[in-house]
Amino acid sequence: MVVLALAIVSVVVLVANxxxxxxxxxSSVRIGGFGEVDYYASQPILNAPPGLLVRxxxxxxxxxxxxxxxxxxxxxxxxxxxxxxxxxxxxxxxxFNSTNWLYALGKWASLGIPFSGYNTxxxxxxxxxxxxxxxxxxxxxxxxxxxxxxxxxxxxPLTATLSAATPRYIVVNAYINVNELRPSRVVPVRLNGTVxxxxxxxxxxxYTVYNCSLSGPQPPNIYTSxxxxxxxxxxxxxxxxxxxxxxxxxxxxQNDQGLQLQLAIDFSGTINWDAMATGYGNIGTSYSAPENWxxxxxxxxxxxxxxxxxxLYWYYGxxxxxIVNYEVYEVWYVDVPIMYYVGTTTVxxxxxVPPNDxxxxxxxYGNGPISMFYNGSxxxxxxxxxxxxxxxxxxxxxxxxxxxxxxxxxxxxNGPVGNASTPYGTVYTITLGGVNTAYGxxxxxxxxxxxxxxxxxxxxxxxxxxxxxxEILLNYVGSSIFDIAGLLIPPQTSSTVTKTTLGxxxxxxxxxxxxxxxxxxxxxxxxxxxxxxxxTNFYGIPSSFTCKYGKVAQIx
Amino acid sequence: MNVKSLFWFYFGFVFVGFxxxxxxxxxxxxxxxxxxxxxxxxxxxxxxxxxxxxxxxxLLVLYAYLGVALVLSKLLRGLVPIIMVIAFTIGLxxxxxxxxxxxxxxxxxxxxMLIGTYSVLTSIATxxxxxALWATATIILTLIPLILMAGxxxxxxxxxxMALVEQAxxxxxxxxxxxxxxVEQ
Numbered sequence: 001m002v003v004l005a006l007a008i009v010s011v012v013v014l015v016a017n018x019x020x021x022x023x024x025x026x027s028s029v030r031i032g033g034f035g036e037v038d039y040y041a042s043q044p045i046l047n048a049p050p051g052l053l054v055r056x057x058x059x060x061x062x063x064x065x066x067x068x069x070x071x072x073x074x075x076x077x078x079x080x081x082x083x084x085x086x087x088x089x090x091x092x093x094x095x096f097n098s099t100n101w102l103y104a105l106g107k108w109a110s111l112g113i114p115f116s117g118y119n120t121x122x123x124x125x126x127x128x129x130x131x132x133x134x135x136x137x138x139x140x141x142x143x144x145x146x147x148x149x150x151x152x153x154x155x156x157p158l159t160a161t162l163s164a165a166t167p168r169y170i171v172v173n174a175y176i177n178v179n180e181l182r183p184s185r186v187v188p189v190r191l192n193g194t195v196x197x198x199x200x201x202x203x204x205x206x207y208t209v210y211n212c213s214l215s216g217p218q219p220p221n222i223y224t225s226x227x228x229x230x231x232x233x234x235x236x237x238x239x240x241x242x243x244x245x246x247x248x249x250x251x252x253x254q255n256d257q258g259l260q261l262q263l264a265i266d267f268s269g270t271i272n273w274d275a276m277a278t279g280y281g282n283i284g285t286s287y288s289a290p291e292n293w294x295x296x297x298x299x300x301x302x303x304x305x306x307x308x309x310x311x312l313y314w315y316y317g318x319x320x321x322x323i324v325n326y327e328v329y330e331v332w333y334v335d336v337p338i339m340y341y342v343g344t345t346t347v348x349x350x351x352x353v354p355p356n357d358x359x360x361x362x363x364x365y366g367n368g369p370i371s372m373f374y375n376g377s378x379x380x381x382x383x384x385x386x387x388x389x390x391x392x393x394x395x396x397x398x399x400x401x402x403x404x405x406x407x408x409x410x411x412x413x414n415g416p417v418g419n420a421s422t423p424y425g426t427v428y429t430i431t432l433g434g435v436n437t438a439y440g441x442x443x444x445x446x447x448x449x450x451x452x453x454x455x456x457x458x459x460x461x462x463x464x465x466x467x468x469x470x471e472i473l474l475n476y477v478g479s480s481i482f483d484i485a486g487l488l489i490p491p492q493t494s495s496t497v498t499k500t501t502l503g504x505x506x507x508x509x510x511x512x513x514x515x516x517x518x519x520x521x522x523x524x525x526x527x528x529x530x531x532x533x534x535x536t537n538f539y540g541i542p543s544s545f546t547c548k549y550g551k552v553a554q555i556x
Numbered sequence: 557m558n559v560k561s562l563f564w565f566y567f568g569f570v571f572v573g574f575x576x577x578x579x580x581x582x583x584x585x586x587x588x589x590x591x592x593x594x595x596x597x598x599x600x601x602x603x604x605x606x607x608x609x610x611x612x613x614x615l616l617v618l619y620a621y622l623g624v625a626l627v628l629s630k631l632l633r634g635l636v637p638i639i640m641v642i643a644f645t646i647g648l649x650x651x652x653x654x655x656x657x658x659x660x661x662x663x664x665x666x667x668x669m670l671i672g673t674y675s676v677l678t679s680i681a682t683x684x685x686x687x688a689l690w691a692t693a694t695i696i697l698t699l700i701p702l703i704l705m706a707g708x709x710x711x712x713x714x715x716x717x718m719a720l721v722e723q724a725x726x727x728x729x730x731x732x733x734x735x736x737x738x739v740e741q
Binding site: 001003004006007008009010011013014015016017018022023024025028036038040042045047048053055057064065066089090091093169171173 | 566567570571573574576577578580581584585587588589590591592593594595598599600601604716717720723724727728730731732734735738
């Protein structure tokens, strides 16, 4: 009889699992070495409100244990960030119906875009202190606004196009790896009420810089309830954001009259904007939406179309990008408050790009978004990130046309230069990016990196399309493993293309042109490339550079 | 035939199924509850796979036991589960050694032998109900790869439910057998 009872219970549980009566993973995302996000579909569970659940684990050597940390959660809105919840514990639950989260969701709903058209994210900071050392780990938790609406039983026309099963629980396992992450020092500081104004707020040509900290209806009570006191500064950029650009110097105007330049873009499919943080690099996708930019090219000739130094850029309109500076203080109230500086981190994230956004190209002669990259953001990035935006790690010496006593020569330094014969002469081309590559930054997280030897084996089988042996395992293990298999199958959507091409025509033996490439994603996470054209040396006048591929063509 | 030895196979089969279901039920619910948990108790994809490997290992031991018990009872069809266990172990070892093609060959043999094992279980079933259940489970097991080959991964959702039905039938059949054999003792 006992055996029969056991069997019946097993079958009931099997069925419950398969129809999402109990939590069942429907998606999983790995964020570098910093965390893992699992999304569970489920029927309501008693004492577990639908929402975001953050768990913090301390990794020290081979041990991995839950640990108390200061967990601080912000919701990204289209135009800024909203402080939603915080607490000192090894877990923090943030229900979907938190007042401030609902406030941010209302901002998204008011856009009137069907929820299936984009994914936004939550911005989570985990601060762990041990002795006088501290670690602050920032994480981006992607989610869909529609999931919240569905879990809360709200129905609007915007939820109509959601997929059948949507998550009810978003569980974040954050890892504080004290062996790999560098700590900062906890030091006593004086109470200081002054906030430094970045001096950049204002409206420029095509974009606006503003304070993007949105105060929700109920800001979490910072000063009385917590020993930890976080401060966040949000610097928002709203307007035209560059997709790609080419900048030419005064030297090019003087030396290379008649040179024809062509800047082409081809972006299509779902574009993921990954957030970047100081000292951590890629910390997850902050926003994703389907876009269709291109294939289009803009052409101009040096000396006739343009007669002064400047930039040509492709832009997407109506977008918002934010730099969030986050600081934590620890306050002890003895007789007078004693304050300690715990640490700081800075996150750059794209908050919003309208799906299938308008785009176009424009020239920037000193007051546009490209100038902001060169001038404003250098100051900003030094202030916020502690290093300039355009430095050796973000500037790539790509290729050069050199006028030498032996005639014109083309040197390839860091990548290939193509050439094509046209009725107007030879056109040299540099193409960056391609299918499914987000500009050299691999996607921070795909379900295939779920870890564990056995799992890697499964992945291998699934990715090689060998479904039959997989079935054997699946049969033994039961239906829960099918959810895993489902996670491994890439979505059946069209492939994503992110490609930028610079074409150069009218090259003669006398052409002097040094082509540098700026990888903006390495600093800001903007999937953007810029070309900088100089006549005498690469950008920044490097004292030395190597041309990996050497001389590849003799011109004239 | 030594009835007692087969009783332990059926009991083990049901027990492993029950334990893995219980584990998935408990951990999945606990994972979404706001209580601190050790990492290994979370229902994460990594942990599910680990649990799956444990279940596979236990079932292989059970099938090996079944095979040996049958052979000792002078039933040569006991060789089928034994070959299955050996082929599966070899396949898994080759897979871990990253030899995909030979691993695939070994695993296909193991799968065919698994269908064979189900047929053997059908043939030795002592009640009409369990016989029918094992037979249906065998048919489903045979159909799954054919369906996947014909329709590809797009049919994964249907296959998922088929596998679910197959698993439920195998567990119920084992339970009936274990009950029957337990009563006869």
